[in-house]
Structures are given as structure tokens and as C-alpha cells.
Amino acid sequence: MTNQHVGFIGLGRMGTAMVGRLLDAGYEVTVWSRSAGKADELVARGARLGDRPEDAIATGTVFSMLSNEEAVRAVFTAERVAAAPEGFVHVDHATISPAAAREFAALGGGYLSAPVVGRPDAITAGKLTVLASGDAGVHEATAPMLAAIGKRVWDFGTEPDAAPIAKISINYLMAHAIQALSESVTLLQHAGLDAERFVGMITDSVFPGAIYGGYGNAIATRTYTPVGFTAPLALKDLNLALRTAGEHGVELPTGPVLHEVFSTAAEQLGTDLDWAGIAEVTRQRATGPLR
DSSP: OOOSEEEEEOOSHHHHHHHHHHHHTTOEEEEEOSSGGGGHHHHHTTOEEOSSHHHHHTTSEEEEOOSSHHHHHHHSOHHHHHTSOTTOEEEEOSOOOHHHHHHHHTTSSEEEEOOEESOHHHHHTTOOEEEEEEOHHHHHHHHHHHHHHOSEEEEOOSOTTHHHHHHHHHHHHHHHHHHHHHHHHHHHHHTTOOHHHHHHHHHTTTSOSHIIIIIHHHHHHTOOOSOSSBHHHHHHHHHHHHHHHHHTTOOOTTHHHHHHHHHHHHHHHTTSSBGGGGHHHHHHHOOSOOO
């Protein structure tokens, strides 16, 4: 576990940026992706390309950034985990259900839930936030690697499902923020006011930060590329929040409204536009003319 050679599985925009940080920190990284071409840039920077998931798992310390728990389940099978080297650990960065985290931890080896908060550009800039929970020994051993990936690691304890619940709650909050921005900006524009000026004002006063600034400007100017996160992925996370709330006996009054909006956006936007594009659902439903 002190080896500087690690594995990484999942090379979407987020995973690619995270591997880049590990390479910059001096780690040897064996990568694997279902789409081998995604590794070309990383291989040019010094990463090793594995032919199979087993090649990344064979390093003994493997990180993964997969799109959902079904993808994690398909890669980290019981057979692969059982055949992994002694002392094998898996650091899982995916946003998944609490039940799935418990399931993966029970496979054997060491398991750390480590979902992240931030977009690819935040990773590159060293501003990624990491939430972590699970095996304390794994957390301690992988701390230098997590520090290379993000600016701060927030420890949520030793239960593998704790960090996933925290991440689901964050995404649920962000969904509200984006929908609230969508409604406010639509109202402003139909009243003939300058939405960009409004976004500048709120980020300079009551709502500073990346969410209201970045997404607010995207909504005000209808700029939904480049894509950082998609509406279908947001809908997946919203479903996780609603399901988790149900398991804990918690009523989320605004959840059904968000679910309807995000379902419509996922169908209309697909994966071509950023999830800030959900604003177009609200715009389409506005009946009055723009002023």
C-alpha cells in the first residue's frame, strides 16, 4: 500500500483529469477504460494502458470513476476482487446508492467510498473536494493519493455508505440551486431585465461561489457547452436522493417537482448539453412574451 504504482478505471472527463493529477504527482498509473481510445492522451503523458480491468486491479490499489453503480458492479465482480493481490483496496469515486456502497465493501479487500464535488476544470486546477468514508486503514494509506487529486478530503467516518449519502445530498441541493436560477432568470428576462447583471449582483452579495456564478451565467446566456455534467446523470442522482430519503422515512416536498423537470430535461437535452440546460424546460413553459 506504499507502492507508487496505482490503477485507475473509468476515463471519462472526470477520470481523465484525476489520472492527470496522479501522474503530475509522480505516481505510476495503469489505466483501463471500456473505450481504449480515451486513454491515448494519458498514455502520452506516461500512463500504462491495461488490456483488461484485471491489469489495473493487479496494482493492488485501484481508483475508479465510473458513471453509476451498475458500471461499478460490472467491473468489480466478486471473481475479480477475489483474484486481486493480497491487501487489495478499491477507492470508489462514483456517486452511488448507500446500499451499493455497502455491497461493494462486503466483496472483500479494503473499500473506501470517495465521491467528489467539482467539474473537470476544478480537478485540473487542484480545487476538487473529496468526501470519504469506509475502512480507516485504506483511508490513511490512500490519503497522499487523494491529496494529489483534490484540495481537501472530508472524512465522514468508517461506514462505507456515509460519503455516498453526503454526496447525494449535495447533488440534491445543487439541483434546487440550478432550478431556482432557471426560474429567477426566466422571470427577469420576461420582465425585460438584464439577467447577467442580476447574476453578477447575487454572486457579489448573497450567493458567492461557483454554483450561482458559473451556472447562473450559463443560464443567463444559454451557454450549455462544454459539458461538465449531463441532465441524465443529474436525474440518476436525483433518483438516488429520493430513494435514500424513502429508506430513511424522510419526505422531500420539492422532490417530485424536481423529478418532473429533470426527467423532461434528460429526454430533451440528452448528453449533448450541460445540465444547466434544464433552464430551457422552464423557459419553454413561460407563456408571456420576452420584454
